[in-house]
Amino acid sequence: MYMATIPAEMMEQKPRSAYYAGQKRLFVIVIIIVAVLPLVFINWKVSRLYQTSMMNKMDVDLSGFTQSRKEMIDLFLASQENMLASFTEFYDLAWLGKKENIENIFCAVNRSGVMTDIGVIDAAGNHVAYVGPFTEKLAGKNYASAPWFRKVMQNGRYVSDVFTGYRGIPHLVVAVADKEKSWVLRATINSEMFNGLVSSANVGPDGDAFIISRAGEFQTPSRLGHQNISPGNLAVLRDIGAGGTKTQRRGQYLFSVAPLKGDDWLLVLKTDIHSSLADFYEAKNIGLTIIFCTALLILFVTQLLIRSLVNRIDHTEQQRMVLTNKVREVEKMALIGRLAASVAHEINNPLQVISAQAGWVDELLDDGPEKYAENESEYRLAVKKIRDQVKRAGSITKRLLSFSRMQEGAPAAVDINHTVEDSILLLEKEAKSNRINITRQYQQDLPAVKTDASQLQQVFLNILNNAVDAIGQDGAIEVRTTRRDGEIVIEFADTGPGIAEHIMENIFNPFFTTKEKGKGTGLGLAISSNIMQRLRGGLRVANRPHGGCLFTVALPANGQPAVQNRPGVN
Amino acid sequence: MEKRRILLVDDERDFIDCLAKRLQRRGIDCLCAYSGAEAVCKISEGGFDLVVLDMLLPDTNGNEVLRFIKQATPDMPVVILTGHASAACGRDSLDLGAVEYLLKPIELESLYEKLCSLQPGRESHNKGSPLSGI
The missing domain is CATH 3.30.450.20 (PAS domain)
Structure with a gap:
């Protein structure tokens, strides 16, 4: 079963501005993903690697520095001891x-x-x-x-x-x-x-260096002026310094601790990672600022480009829609043209009867006043027939006017059976003369649908006209209306030759026609499918198992989209 | 002169019944057929000088009937009188041998003049004489 699809029509169902706003957002997101995210990722990755390597270097430097200070202090104290010892000996x-x-x-x-x-x-x-x-x-x-x-x-x-x-x-x-x-x-x-041996340690601007006893007394003053140390912090330092010179990161600080004077003292070097990495952070911030500015620039330029592009597309789309609407109207008029012979028949016949009856009355009147009484019943009969025919002609012109209305009226509650019947009546006489019997099966309790009757009738007439053309002579068209799964379904089944599989997918394409030149514009079904999408319904076609084809028009019974995309052949 | 006999074929009873009455007042003998089948039947019986034929009949179209007439009595003049304004259909009719393709509505006088101007198609009639005496 083939579904007609004209994607641009989707835009008519959704407000265009919302559609384009969505498209703009999508473009911006894509640009961010494609252009900005890689920049951010590279910057993040490089920063991470650089920071890790800086940290490792700081770790090694501080550790080596602590070890050399420890050795220097140990040597200093030992040399003082040894000097005094040699005096006691001499x-x-x-x-x-x-x-x-x-x-x-x-x-x-x-x-x-x-x-x-x-x-x-x-x-x-x-x-x-x-x-x-x-x-x-x-x-x-x-x-x-x-x-x-x-x-x-x-x-x-x-x-x-x-x-x-x-x-x-x-x-x-x-x-x-x-x-x-x-x-x-x-x-x-x-x-x-002695203090100079410790305080001269290179521990950065916010770093600290001191010697502390196991009991927590400062043996050299803290560079940062600390007087006391909490038992918790002392325990941490003891823990780090247990068993030799070691370095450990705690929070934003890197601690390096070495035991001195046997195990009585701890040499503590503490460096503030953040202030030590200040240059790195500055470089990182400059990098981020550049990326941020670049991203802003990219977004700005993208916005400008997209806006200009979208405006152009919107403009073209508007022009296309104006053209589409025009084509739709022109096709409607062409359809009336194609139906003209049948329509003329429907009007000319009543006129002919009226003319004949009026002429008849005239002739009787010419017989003279003495015959008036004798002819009275003839007069009355003729007048009645004239009145009947005026009514008949009036109904057909009304039907035609409602169909050919140029402006799209506001959706009104439409009786689908009535609209289908009106369409059939325009064609039935011609169909009958070609021995094409049109049978109806209307579900009587169909709800009224808020839709555009004129456009709907254009679709029905197109399908019926195609069916009559396809059958030629001797055949049948079955028209059925039903309610099914929240949809109102109108089916037109004909006994024509059906549609060859290889052209099935083209029949909704504009300008595709199998009719001989001059008989069809090739726009009928394209416009019908276009109309059905506008009316939030659907138009499907399938070949019937025993010949002929089946057109199915579906309309949402409650104004919601009705037909899903279900391509494929029955 | 012998009275002309015309067969009127149309499913609009209110029209051809009235037409028949009025033509009869003008001395033309009219018979009505309301469907293609009835027309074929009556033509087969013979005895007509002329046929006035509608195009859209409830059981067939006028050209089918015309084709039958032309097979049965090739010389029979057939006037198409229809409300069906199709040029293609009209061309087909003239190709099949219709002498006139008239569009409804038509005033009786114009129709009558046309009918008078036509040669009768029945063998028994004197060819060349106009419909006279009506």
Whole structure:
């Protein structure tokens, strides 16, 4: 079964502006997918790769830096220890206990200012000799109860945590006892120099570097000025630094932690990933801005192009529709032309009867007044016949006028059976004279349909006219109206030769005709299918199993689209 | 002169009955046939000088009847009188041998003049004489 399809007509069913707005949206979406998305994707992918490689580099750099700092600090403390140890080996308490001797040694070894002061303490903890800036505060002090003193007397060597002590200033000491642990040589490390070893670490603008004891006391000040550390954060740092130098990312920070002084201290280097990657983010933002601007430009240009294109299409479409409407009207007139002979017959016959009857009355009147009474019944009969024929002619002109109305009227409730019957009546006489019998099977309770009766009649007349032409002589046309699946279906079955399969798909094409030249425009069925689409119905054709063909016109009973696309041959 | 006999073939009874009455008043003997079959029947019986034939008949078309007439009595003048204004159909009729193709509506006087001007087709009639005495 073949369906007529004229895609442009879909636009008439939907407001055109909405259709074109949809098309514009579609174009823009396609452009975004094709042009903009790849740009965004490439930028995202490159950024990801670059960021990952930057992160890996930062990880390696920070880790290496931490390790080298750790080694430097360990070496620094060990060298101070070793230096003091060698003095305890070379000299005894008696010699070093003399102020001028210790002063000479302090001056000799402390040219770089690594030490703040140096002192000699005997086994009882008494400060025997001292060189440094705190002579007044420390003179004569006893260190027997100081934790560092007890440790050094116990282990022989000791590097303290930072503590305040008698001088009241935070400092750390390196102390070494002689072999017999009978006296102790103690040096105070220059805090500024020691802090400098840590704070000079390259950790970026918002990074931090410090040494913290296991107990959570800062051994060197935090670059960011932190005074305390929460137990949770301390645990995290301990966790990272357990078992050697390690680096770990936590949030926006990269931490590198190394154990120092055995396991007593942790060297912590912290770098802010965001501020370290500031250049990268700036580059990324510039890239995104360029992409955004490019996308805007593409969208703008696309919009302009599409608008101009769509306007042109719209304009062409409007012209096409004007032409289509004109063609439809012209074809309607051509159809009237093709039906003219039959129509003329329908009008001329009543006129002929009227003329004959009037002439007859005239003749009777000529017989003279004496015959009037005798002829009265003849007069009356003739007048009645004239009146009947006037009515008959009136009905046919009315039928014709309603069909040939040029303007498309507003849809009105149409009685389908009545419209079909009107169409048949225009053709039946001619059909009969060719021994083509038209039978009707109307379903009586069909609902009225809101549609355009004139256009519908054009479709019916086209189909009927084709059927009469196809049959030629001796045959039948069955016309049936039914209601089926929410549609009103009008079927026209004929006993003609049917339609050859190879032309079946062309019969709805404009200018396709099998009629001899001058008999058909080739537009009848094209326009009929066009009309049915406009009326939201459908027009199908199929060959009947036992010859002839069946045209099916379907109309939505409730104004909804009725016929689905169901191509194929029955 | 012998009265002419005309066969009127048309399914419009109100027309040909009236036409027959009026022609009879003018001295023409008229017989009516209301269908193709009836016309064929009457023609087969013979005795007509002329046939006035409609084109659209309920059971056949005028040209079919014309074809039969021309086979049965080739000289019989046949006037087509129809409301069916088809040039092609008219051409066919004239090709088949109709002498006139007249379109309805026609005034009786014009029709009568035409009929008078035609030669009768019946063998028994004197060829060449006009329809006279009516």
